[in-house]
Amino acid sequence: MKKTVVVFSLVIIAVFILLRISKYSYLSGITSIEMTIAVIAIVFFFAGIYLHKKSLHKKQPNTPKTPKVNYQKIKELHLSKREYEVLCEMAKGLSNREIADVLFVSESTIKTHISNIFSKLDAKRRTQAIQISKELQILPF
Amino acid sequence: MKKTVVVFSLVIIAVFILLRISKYSYLSGITSIEMTIAVIAIVFFFAGIYLHKKSLHKKQPNTPKTPKVNYQKIKELHLSKREYEVLCEMAKGLSNREIADVLFVSESTIKTHISNIFSKLDAKRRTQAIQISKELQILPF
DNA sequence: ATTTAGCTCATACTAAAGTACCAAAATTTT
DNA sequence: AAAATTTTGGTACTTTAGTATGAGCTAAAT
Numbered sequence: 001m002k003k004t005v006v007v008f009s010l011v012i013i014a015v016f017i018l019l020r021i022s023k024y025s026y027l028s029g030i031t032s033i034e035m036t037i038a039v040i041a042i043v044f045f046f047a048g049i050y051l052h053k054k055s056l057h058k059k060q061p062n063t064p065k066t067p068k069v070n071y072q073k074i075k076e077l078h079l080s081k082r083e084y085e086v087l088c089e090m091a092k093g094l095s096n097r098e099i100a101d102v103l104f105v106s107e108s109t110i111k112t113h114i115s116n117i118f119s120k121l122d123a124k125r126r127t128q129a130i131q132i133s134k135e136l137q138i139l140p141f
Numbered sequence: 142m143k144k145t146v147v148v149f150s151l152v153i154i155a156v157f158i159l160l161r162i163s164k165y166s167y168l169s170g171i172t173s174i175e176m177t178i179a180v181i182a183i184v185f186f187f188a189g190i191y192l193h194k195k196s197l198h199k200k201q202p203n204t205p206k207t208p209k210v211n212y213q214k215i216k217e218l219h220l221s222k223r224e225y226e227v228l229c230e231m232a233k234g235l236s237n238r239e240i241a242d243v244l245f246v247s248e249s250t251i252k253t254h255i256s257n258i259f260s261k262l263d264a265k266r267r268t269q270a271i272q273i274s275k276e277l278q279i280l281p282f
Numbered sequence: 283a284t285t286t287a288g289c290t291c292a293t294a295c296t297a298a299a300g301t302a303c304c305a306a307a308a309t310t311t312t
Numbered sequence: 313a314a315a316a317t318t319t320t321g322g323t324a325c326t327t328t329a330g331t332a333t334g335a336g337c338t339a340a341a342t
Contacts, residue, residue, distance in 0.1 A: 131234035247292085
């Protein structure tokens with residue numbers, strides 16, 4: 001924020017200086033107007049680049065990692081809403097008992113869901129299912 | 142590359158048009174020179190922003206994902222070389238039997254390694270160990 | 283030379299995961 | 313309303329994972 005103010009101040013000062021140069025050169029001759037305009041154009045061109053660069057340096061740390069979930073893939077795999085929930089909890093490292101507790105269902109239900117997930121993801125183990133999900137960009141982390 | 146050429150062409154055309162306007166306004170009055178300069182400044186300012194934005198959109202896909210391994214953390218956790226190998230294979234989704242095969246040791250050895258890994262990572266399950274390793278940025282993927 | 287740390291492997295056991303098959307509600311779609 | 317899908321849950325079983333303990337071997341550090 002402070003740097004932006006400084007840059008804007010410098011730009012404004014540059015404008016005044018260039019306006020003075022333009023008036024001065026206007027008195028000395030007509031042909032120097034094009035030169036003045038060119039100088040102003042170049043200065044503001046790089047000012048635009050500089051300011052945009054600065055604004056990006058501030059936005060990048062705000063969004064360090066934004067993993068996007070490929071919802072299309074989830075549909076293609078015919079993963080139901082509940083199955084996807086179970087998959088996410090599984091990927092967090094929870095056991096069947098823990099998943100059952102956070103989703104308020106029995107452990108048997110979780111086992112059924114996970115078996116279905118495995119067949120749909122073509123996985124044999126939960127660790128493999130997690131790896132496959134990662135590659136398919138299905139998980140939100 | 143093609144878009145950059147187009148943009149530069151448009152900018153050059155804009156320069157000629159503005160130079161003509163400046164000459165025209167120069168004939169009509171002295172005060173309009175400041176206006177002309179202001180317009181040129183604004184145009185080139187945004188041109189700079191636009192071009193910089195475009196150049197960034199080309200640089201971003203060059204560096205899609207570069208997961209860096211935090212070797213310092215591995216040392217801090219006192220994970221041995223072999224234990225780290227086992228951890229990586231585990232994170233790939235392999236079973237104990239499969240890890241034993243790729244590392245040419247017995248399944249008992251893998252079980253021992255994994256038990257040690259769990260105590261060092263403070264994990265109770267392999268899925269949890271994978272999640273913790275991910276957060277600690279220990280895994281190379 | 284002795285200790286230390288790391289790698290190996292085994293046995294015996296418990297716990298958890300996973301499979302197979304079934305079936306009843308609940309929900310959504312047609 | 314009927315059909316299809318999803319969600320739920322159970323039993324019985326097999327397999328894999330994980331724990332505990334002990335022990336031999338090697339290489340590096342003290």
